[in-house]
Amino acid sequence: MAETPSSEARTGLKLISPTAIYVILLLAVPLATVLVYSVLTGGRGNVSLPVTFENYSELWSKSVYGYIMFKSLMVALCVTAITVILAYPVAYFVSFHVKPERKSLWLFLITIPFWTSYIIRVSLWFVILGYGGIIDSALAGIGIQPLNIASYSILSIIIVLAHAYAPFAVLPIFVSLEKVDRSLLEAGQDLGESRWVTFLRVTLPLSMPGVIAAALIVFIPTVGDYVTPELVGDGKEPMIANLIETQLLKLQNFPQGSAFAVASMLMVGLVSVAFVFWNRRFIGGGK
């Protein structure tokens, strides 16, 4: 098709416009609104001038808010580390030890649990970990006292989130392992390195971009998870999402809730940028 660049640009813009307009109206505008609200003064259910940074200073001055932010960050980082470390050997196995024609079957098996009802999976853990629940009753059968794991809110939140997001971590690591040039590994071993050293010095650095992608994919939704702290932690250990809900909906304090939302976006953004920079080190040759 003989197209001039400008007519191509016009067709392209026309084609993307329905989706772009939808996203601008329903995502960009709301996000901008939240940003503006976060520096306004507000009472119950309304916002007004003057512009103030009080909502943000509230974040620093009230230690309970800082604690919740810090806790969400720590829980999310913990979950990220656990899922990525647990997923790596699985991705390695599928990439290096499964016949090529069987690989997509294995990946399919690993991803199915992710696509089955999230709410049911999380709620099930509530039944599994709770007092007199499935774990306790199974342990009672061999004479062990009830553990009531669910009463350790943070621990159970970490277990449930690590399980819920596990399949997410395998795919990106697998993709980067698939790209590792197999002849490099042979070269390493021909030159007298042991298999373990070859793994540490060749395979692992080359697969780091996948590891970091996996970490990001797990970190972002876990830091903003609402359901798990609500259900498993019994609401006793709220995370950022629960805090935002309380401010915006229960207290109807739009500016304060918006400030929390913006602060948590900043936090997610900063951690993501840190991950991406870390990634750049490995893309740049992995020396």
Added chain:
Amino acid sequence: MKKAPILRSYTLFYLLFLYGPILLLPIFAFNDSRVVAFPLQGFTTAWFAEMAADQNLRNAAWNSLIIALSVASISTVLGIFAARASVRYRFPGKGPLMGMIMLPLVLPEMIVAMALLVVLLSMNIPLSLFTVILGQTLICTPFAVAILTSAFQSLDKSLEEAALDLGETPWSTFRLIILPLVMPGIMASFLICFTISFDEFIIANFLGSGEPILSVYIFGQFRFPAKVPSMLALGTVLVCFSIILLGFAEYMRRRGIAKAGGKDSGGFL
């Protein structure tokens, strides 16, 4: 292939961990006891009967079905526009626009829901099933774009050029040549968006104005121990349902790749 017994058993163990809770679903859904605990008490289908008789549950399921069908259709159509534009054309502002469209993938869902909610409340727009559809479409569109982009990428551009040379209009080329070739991708996108929407909780909960929606209903019922067994029965049904849907989506995806003559690289995204 080298044998790696330790890695292999680790992977199998990992799969067991992933599937553990799902495997417990049918075990306790057929267990003849209101208390969800070992030892098992014998076989019953009473919980399935209780589930089927629950009128609120049926309303919720019906609402979820309407939402999921609408969301899947709208997201897939929006996905076709964006994927086609980004694969086929170069235009100014493409990077930022595509970034904006894919943004919900890297934003915590709670933020998307709350931002939308603040705007809706400020504009005094009443919450309804419609607002849930609007919000969930935002979440599902990036998935549709990702799936459809790979479908459009595997298209051979010369087929399209041949059709245009032979006198077809751009629209009839799209309808007669491109659409049939990307059809499997469209089906896969529809099914996946349907599954995500059907399962979605945050937006359904906050933008849904208390109309019963399945995921919100399930979340509420798990708080009452007496209701848990019938929820496990429901869970069993939903898991079977989504495995069938996904199996079908995976089949369509593979057929699409085979049709376009590509090689299967595995995985949905």
